[in-house]
Amino acid sequence: MDDAIGGDAFTLPAVLLFSLVSLTALAGCAGDRSYFTDQTMVRRAGSAAGSPDPNDLLVVITYGKGWSAQGWGDGLRDVAAAIRERYPNRQVITRAWDDHDGIDRTIESHPGPVALVGHSFGGCRSVEIANRVRHPIDWMVLLDPVPCDDWFFRHPGKYFRVPTGVHQAVCYYHPSAIFPVSYSIANPSSAFENRPRDLGHGEFCHNDEVRQHIFDLCGRTNAGALATATAAAPSDPSIAR
16 A cells, blocks of 8 residues: 555656646747747648759748847748748758858759848848859849948948849848848849838848748749749849849
């Protein structure tokens, strides 16, 4: 009898402790949107028809300050997951603005089209990448881009100049942002490239219009199909520089 009581007395606290730990872990995951995004992405990727094609579009998404490559990225992680779900042949890389991940080599060795998406400091890094790599960039979307080393004082006309190697570019930005100091494209090839919007700095990443534009570009860009994409949307001059 004593052994039975002692066993029950020992087992009950253990069960309660296990339950408490499990609930705490679940609560922690509920506060971390990236956890559910990761699990959803893994399940969908496993069930999706097809897999990434090395000759298809490579989308490089660079987050703003404060987010690691595994973080939520102010909502851009969900954009990456949606691209993978909608277009399983596309390759998507998410990265932090200050990652040293050999992204230049990855882009230069990619045989298919390449696209860049960057928010805040990540927008600045996207322009820098486009300037460095020896590979054409089919399209680039900048979301309220901020110079990484010059974000406190505004310098009209200094930022951001899109290199000629970028076939098409669009910049969504807040035209009167005081902090952080963001910029539009300084050398737009058309009036459609700069798209001022009255949004908070972090709102650009989960704005429906912005997301739909990115999804549309992903849907139109296939291996060697940039000319087709240009012809498919003649009403939008930003589709080609």
